[in-house]
Amino acid sequence: MDMNLNIKVWRQKNNKSTGGFETYPVLANEHMSFLEMLDVLNEDLVGLKKEPIAFEHDCREGICGTCSLVINGQPHGPNSGTTTCQLHMRFFKDGDTIVVEPYRAKAFPVLKDLVVDRSSFDRIIQAGGYISVNTGQAPDGNCIPIGKDLAGKSFESAACIGCGACVAACPNGSAMLFTSAKITHLGLLPQGEVEADRRTQSMVAQMDKEGFGMCSNIGACEAQCPKEIKLDNIAYMNRSYFKAVFSGE
């Protein structure tokens, strides 16, 4: 089924200019993905010799974490457990006006239109989101058995794709869900446990330095996370943080 939509979208030339909303009509169809709808709109704009809307995307199957967008006020749009690229137009109605904005957070400056700079996440990982051993020597993965339940728990956190929706959803612009997912993923496994204290303190310090806000247990991050990362991760991180601080490391 064809749908006539109005797309009210944030246009901003670069990170120095002030932006504003522009509204464009687009003819979509219910089988399109949201990004394909934007592709069609961009084709229309290019056809009129206008600049297309810049937005980020890559794998278009919900695993790379590149696509962002706040759609009608919700990061990754209205559906739970879904990235923007997996959202399809059948969840909208003919005649709808859809508001599309970039992620808004101090630590994610806008580069152009809907594109934001998320390199602050990279720096949080660089602060300690790893195991401090050079890769390349080859002991067998079976040298250290890991129980299925524990491995499963770690896996739930490892599913984080680092897209930043948690930050965009949070009124405080906090990166606690992202950082805690990484800390939990590594900290639960025997290979990562040994340096957990140092890791947690270092990643938390970097998170604060980047200008992310504090957590006030609102839970919007969990509700909007396309990979359904749970708030428990934040509790785990807090426990790990206090343990590290009080043990005097």
Place this chain on the structure above:
Amino acid sequence: MLLRAYLLREYGGLLENRSFGGVQVSRTFYARGQTGQQLLIGAYQSLSRQISLGTVTMYNRHEMLDLVIVEGKARGIIARNLITGELQRYAGHAVVLATGGYGNVFYLSTNAMMCNVTAAWKSVKKGALMANPCFTQIHPTCIPVSGEYQSKLTLMSESLRNDGRVWVPKKKEDAEAIQKGKLKGVDLKEDDRDYFLERRYPAFGNLVPRDVASRAAKTECDKGHGVSPTGLAVYLDFSAAIERYGKIEANKQGLLEQTHDQIVEMGEKVISDKYGNLFEMYEKITGENPYQLPMKIYPAVHYTMGGIWVDYNLETNVPGLFALGECNFSDHGANRLGASALMQGLADGYFVIPYTIGTFLANEISTPKIKIDSPEFIEAENETKALIDRLLSINGNQSVESFHRRLGKIMWEYCGMARNESGLRKGRQQIRELREEYYKDVFVPGSNEEYNTELEKAIRVADLLEHGELMMLDALNRNESCGGHFREESATPEGEAMRKDDEFTYVAAWAWDINNPKLYKEPLTFENVELKTRSYK
């Protein structure tokens, strides 16, 4: 291997295994439907550590647009800063490419949108050889195309073929009724279904290698037995697995009187534990519930076995230029098997190049730091700038995207799952014409000195328009069927691929020239194994 990537574990704590296409034993480690993602996260974390240690400098949002060769050796690259548009020169004693495959030459593929051939192709234009470019893998289990606007195809993991059975209606009139929406697949009786993979390949059944499964699906659809409105889809059905697992679960729980609904419910739970995320993904995209209706799938381009020619040290024919991962041609021959691209990506980077690049660097020990103000660097930067200026100044009437889509259609039509001489000749000619039109009528908005996604695409499509032609030429030259490359002229009476080992046991490595690409043949010699044709019957 101390990558610390997350992989699934058995109850005893050891790594869990599963089976994949083309093998008859379970020998693949995995992490549900996200093995690649988890390995990527592990590699990214290790890289992040090196960045924090200062051993690696990372340049995000930069794209390599040319290779710089100084006195016959690869000594640097020209890159464009994608935010400011600034062209930058980077120098080093060696250049290592790990720039991925060129599946997006088909426009529609399962590759990510940013995948492109540019870094590899610029190297080819500077003298590196492109080997076996026609070897592309078409993956059988993708969600079918739904319309013109389609931007990419989504892969449903091959693991689904462990439990899913592939079929089409036996009778053409049933298929036509399904295509018109007058009949539903689920309502067809067992006797009216043709499980064509199980029928043709009883030993491997639904787990035949990807190229075999893809061609079989195409054959059925070409005969008119496809099951979507376009006729280009086959069923992947889990009802038998749901029933089988449901019965086992019911017995486990000691239910003596099992109703069919109970069995189905329990079976769906087992399937959901195994493939839940994939089923959800399918439903999100198609709006159909795959627990109740069989999935519809169709083959799509997934991987390119061809790539830059390298030796066992992963060094190209250009001294000092190395190519790793999908961008080289090395590991998979004509047909990659499941999970081995992940293996290659990790092995090339972690276990090969750290030991082989030293052989090259050892001879460079007295070479001083490479300067970026040599004439070679200046010339390469000027060439890149000239290309960008040319693309921006054409100011034609057609978008980059529309050219890319047309290129994809030509490739899929004439250099896709089945190829023949006249088609390949026609395809090559059409690409040449399209390329000419591109430089006359493409429209690239904006300027170089800004974040300009259209310009990025325009540069990539310009390279795909040349690389696509070379693929046609390579496919034309290889007049045999081999792995992912199927020439209609070279088939057995049953329609299976037929190799011609006496004529084509060589790697076809091409030196590019816009008018007359030159072919070099590297003979394949087998010392420890005997060259054979594998049977999946």
